[in-house]
Amino acid sequence: MIREEFDFREWKGPFDAQTRARAQAALEHGRLLYFPRMPFKLTNSETEFLDGRLTDGKAKNISLDHTSGKLQGTSATGERATRLAAMIERFGAGATQFVKDLLPNYSGVERARTSYRPVEVEGRAYSVISDDRLLHVDAFPSRPMKDGRRILRFFANIAPHSPNGGGARHWEVGEDFADFASKFAPRIKPHFPGKSWLYDTLGVTRGRRSAYDEMMLSLHDGAKRDAQYQKTAPHTRLDFPPGSCWMVYTDQVLHAALKGEFALEQTFHFDVAQMGEPETAPIKVLERITGKALA
Ligand SMILES: [Fe+2]
Numbered sequence: 001m002i003r004e005e006f007d008f009r010e011w012k013g014p015f016d017a018q019t020r021a022r023a024q025a026a027l028e029h030g031r032l033l034y035f036p037r038m039p040f041k042l043t044n045s046e047t048e049f050l051d052g053r054l055t056d057g058k059a060k061n062i063s064l065d066h067t068s069g070k071l072q073g074t075s076a077t078g079e080r081a082t083r084l085a086a087m088i089e090r091f092g093a094g095a096t097q098f099v100k101d102l103l104p105n106y107s108g109v110e111r112a113r114t115s116y117r118p119v120e121v122e123g124r125a126y127s128v129i130s131d132d133r134l135l136h137v138d139a140f141p142s143r144p145m146k147d148g149r150r151i152l153r154f155f156a157n158i159a160p161h162s163p164n165g166g167g168a169r170h171w172e173v174g175e176d177f178a179d180f181a182s183k184f185a186p187r188i189k190p191h192f193p194g195k196s197w198l199y200d201t202l203g204v205t206r207g208r209r210s211a212y213d214e215m216m217l218s219l220h221d222g223a224k225r226d227a228q229y230q231k232t233a234p235h236t237r238l239d240f241p242p243g244s245c246w247m248v249y250t251d252q253v254l255h256a257a258l259k260g261e262f263a264l265e266q267t268f269h270f271d272v273a274q275m276g277e278p279e280t281a282p283i284k285v286l287e288r289i290t291g292k293a294l295a
Helices: 015-030 044-049 076-101 177-187 197-200 211-225 227-232 282-288
Strands: 003-005 034-035 062-065 070-072 108-117 149-159 167-172 236-240 245-249 256-261 263-270
Touching: 003 015, 003 177, 015 034, 015 076, 015 245, 044 076, 070 076, 076 108, 076 149, 076 263, 177 211, 177 282, 197 211, 211 227, 263 282
Parallel strands: 003 034
Antiparallel strands: 034 245, 062 070, 062 108, 108 263, 149 245, 149 263, 167 236, 167 256
8 A cells, every 4th residue: 555544633642663663664665654634723714824816826835934934925915924824834833743753763854844735736737847747756956955865745635624525635646766766767868067066156056966966856857758657657546635634755756746725735854864764765776776876
C-alpha cells in the first residue's frame, strides 16, 4: 500500500515507539502517511477564508514565512490579512509540533514556508513546468537543497464536508523513485560550468545549486515535459476527503494534484544524515545511478 494509515484524533503525541518507527520507515520507503480523522478545524470566523478569491491572482498559493510573519500572494489586506496569517500560522505551528512528536529522530527539522492553496486546481491554465497536475518530484528553482536536504510536506484538506462526498483532494502518485530516476537520469544533459555561481551571484538562487539540485530540477522538468511518460507511467489515484491530513516526501514520491481546493501545507527540511535509512534519500539513489558524487 502506498498509503500508511494512522487513526490519530489529536495533533500531538505522545506516540508510542512502535508507531513512531512505523511512521518513519513508511516515509523513508516512499509511502504517504495518511491521517483521515485528524482534521484542522476552522473557527467560525475563519470559514470566510474558504474563498478562492483570497489569492492575488498571480501566485498559485498564499504563503507565510513564519520567521518574519510575512504573508505573500493574497488579495486580503489590513485586519483580514492579519487574521488569515494567524490561521495559517496556527496550522503551521500545529504541524510542526506534530512532526516533532511523531518523528523525533528528525531532531534538526527546519520549519520552512507554510502555504494555503484556496484555488480549485482543476480547470486552471498553467505552463507545463508549473502544472502540478502532472506527475513530478519537487525541486525548488530558487532554494537549493545542496547535499540532498529533504523536502517533507504535511497537508490538510480544509474544504467543507459536503453531503455528496465532494470536496476531496485528488492526487495521483507514480512509480518508485529509483525506477523513475533510472529512466530519466541518462537523458539529462550536463549543465554549463559556472551556472550555479552565476545564479547565486545574480540572486536567482539563495546560495549555490549543487549537482544534486541541477539534477532534481532536470528530473522535475523532464517528467512534466514528457507527455508520453505522463500518459503511460504507473499512476495510483488517491483521494483525500475534507478533514483529512497527509504527509509525504515530495522530493521522492512522484505526485500530481488533480483536483481540490482549500488545502493547507507545511514544508520541512532536514539533513539526510538524520534519516534512519539514508540510502533511500534521492541523493543517494541518484549517486548510485550516475556513479558520481552529487554534492
Ligand atoms: Fe509537488
